[in-house]
Amino acid sequence: MAGLEVLYSCVGGSISCPQDAVVCFVHWEMIKSGYRCIGSGDEPKGSDKKSELLPTDWNSNREELYSLRYKAKDSETQLLLKAISVDSTLIFNLMNSGTQQVSDLTVNISDHVEADQLHTFDSVFKDTDSLSEKVKTQLLPAQGRAPGQRTSRREEEDERRRREDSDPLRIPIRQPRQGPPPTLVR
Template sequence: MAGLEVLFASAAPVITCAQDALVCFLHWEVVTHGYYGLGAGDQPGPNDKKSELLPAEWNNNKDLYVLRYESKDGSRKLLVKAVTVENSVIINVLEHGSQQVSDLTLNLNDYIDSEHLLDFHRVYKKSEELRSRLVSGIITPIHEHWVKASESPHQEFPPATAREVDPLRIHPHHPHTSRQPPWHVDTGTVRGSTWQSKVSSVPAFWPEDQKRSPRELEGINEIDHRNGRVQKATP
């Protein structure tokens, strides 16, 4: 954790409570991920300057800490707020460009030893766990959202493609032009070389039989496929 001890030593004269120590750790984590501190408060001030140290008056309000940061390449700006609620600190981070917000709640007793606030080697408990929670809870979500927003240009479909994928598009109706045959064959089964048909009162089985009356077709239930003629069923 290079740099944290130096930062703590510079801030130690004004650290008076557990949340001071936690915000100091938070500031160091933000700085190690490529940011400079600009100043305290919501709005820019005349004394703002890029620095890895905590700005003046950073802990004047023990219930609400407000710090502003800018990435070293100048592409991103963060507004960090830490609110004290009983024995917890709620951290809220806003990235100005994307308006992405991330939040994290930490229990002070889990990570800060209030009995040794001025001893760097004893004030922080479970430092690796604290760092992991800060990274996964606020640093990584902000970074990933910013990268996604900057690397995903808006895609437009060409007119033809847009019409093809339009779910509301009504396809043109093509009416059937072929005439249906004036006859039909009832379902049946094939036996040998003949079709065993269920006889019903239909106009005819084949075109040449259309002139036959229903009475003449009674008892016809066999079609000879070899010569295309309708024959009487064999008893």
């Protein structure tokens, strides 16, 4: 989880609820995926600049609505991330401003954050691998795939086979031949 502790330490003084911790985690996943935060709110501001940090007013509407804007590091792609708190969940929507395509993710907060440990990084998050996987597969745009467009089971299987085939230590297993045995022709 390289970098998450540093980010969490930077914003630790402003984290006051479990929702803040989850938004911080999702922001960290965005940064790892090559996006930079350019500000909070729905509209651009004159003070916008690309940053790995959260803007100072990122959680000014505490516990209800979070709105952050991102820009791809290597392109002009802009994304708008919104998180809405509903009961014990956070519902994330990520919209590509150019294509208007939207992806979403619902996070049960108590599955991933220890509410009584908000100011102790070592114990605030739980099951980070699961949350990270959900953010990557359900929310973030994938290479060659639009936000919200899930990979099919076949695409996942093809990717698994490609990884296996590229493993130099893997010994291929021969599948039994289907159908009647071949006949010899003389």
